[in-house]
Amino acid sequence: MREEDPADLPTDEERREAEALARALDRGNAPGVPDDALQAAAFLRYSKDGGALDPDRAAALFDDAMARARKPGVASRKGWLLGFLGLATAGAATWMAAVGLESSPQETAGNELPAPPAALLAAQVEIATNRSAPLAALDARTDEYRASVYAALKGRYRP
């Protein structure tokens, strides 16, 4: 028996191309086949039987193609679901941003000041009705009230 020259053995790449070509001859197409080889395969196939396909072979190819095909319905439903979720999230984010802006201090226009203490109101009445009452008494009562008013005002402008 004659020893085979290793140089005569097909390389891995040649094997792959041959397999792809065999598949192309069988199915009419195959990925990774060079264009010229595919044209040659098509020519050989056509010259053999004029491109006619055996009915059994056609049925087998159809079943194989159907088995490999992605189910478009499921993919589409997933797509719609993701789209809906994306839109809902975008809407929620926009709404939150809008609500955040609306809750800026302009909204607090209706907020009341802390109620003035009775001592301040009494001092006001006293000074408005008694010309000898010193204004310093009103200053002192206003100082006491001022702290709570300014705390409330600053509280309206929290960042």
Place this chain on the structure above:
Amino acid sequence: MIARRRFFSFVLASCAAVALACSEDRGAPAVEARNWIAQGEAAHFEAQQRLSLGDIQGARAALDSAVRLAPPRIAEAGDVRVVRQDLFYQLASLELEHGRPEDAVRFATEGLALGAAEDAFTANLQIARGRALERTGDAISAARDYHAALVISEALLERSLGHGKKP
């Protein structure tokens, strides 16, 4: 499918960025408004401190510069009025105490021009102007101011007792 996921990740990231930008936009002016209010409050403390040291001019300057500070746009008009009327009251009171009723009338009038509300600060200004007008000899105008202040004080008292209507 991967491209679609990338697209939705991009949409979500964009929304988050917009929301963050909006919250930052809101935060900075709010801090500005708080600082403006705090400056008004600080002016009262500074004026009192200077008065206790006998520095009348320094007290007047502290209050006057605070009342002239432009409020930030975000500050609500009612809040601006309260802070400024309180500063004008303090200025009018200071002028009255140091024998300058004309200046007291001027400051009180400037404060009241900011608007009248049914609160203690408007009432204070009317009382201060009434007292200053009395000193200048305008008793009728003084009585008018005292009466306006009494109407407010009475309403506030009624409200504190739960009898009055809310403004």
